[in-house]
Amino acid sequence: MKNEDKKPLSLDPAVLPFLQLREYLGYDRKTFAEFLGVSYDAIWQWETGRRRPGLTWNQVQKLDKIFENAGIKFKDFPYLGPPPDSPDVEENE
Template sequence: MQTAYKDCTMETVVKVKLISGENPLKQIREALGMSQRKFAQSIGVNHTTIFRWENGQTKPMFSVAQVKALQREMWKVGLEWQDLPDDL
């Protein structure tokens, strides 16, 4: 489910509502319209890492730089770090 609204810069922002039980990183990536490769580049990981995270093969672990990069991508779809599930 998505809701459009205007932010303080008057740019249209799409607020994504994460669906419980579905992979949140995949939902964010798809909301951004990015391939796994492009999303991986944007947050500083290898595209195979994204594949493994999305398929539950490995648990995500982030460096500080990757957390910051992921947060920037999340802002583009109206999400904050606290919107992620605790068991990510």
């Protein structure tokens, strides 16, 4: 599905946001894990709430690029943002 054909992302509070995000972007777990450089199990743990994503700055930048292509802003996912000691994302925008 082309990005312009997609409805805006609307999170269902009953479903974990990372799962909704991956599905909205059109990735299966294996492909998304490879893209981020993490294991399939890591994606599964994030989606089931067993673990919170612990993203590197490089992974944040990769996500930012696909978010931008999908019309999603990082501010919509504050738990995915960089840790407080990382470079300030707003300064780089």
